[in-house]
Amino acid sequence: MARRPKGSEQESTVTFAMALLAAVSLLEL
Numbered sequence: 001m002a003r004r005p006k007g008s009e010q011e012s013t014v015t016f017a018m019a020l021l022a023a024v025s026l027l028e029l
Helices: 008-028
Strands: none
Touching: none
16 A cells, blocks of 8 residues: 555545445445
8 A cells, every 4th residue: 555644644544434434335235
């Protein structure tokens, strides 16, 4: 995974949360 110097941790956390939400919504269909 590529790491960015500015806000990389927060960005990856937000991306992970969105991916998790998408996976959960797909599983609930």
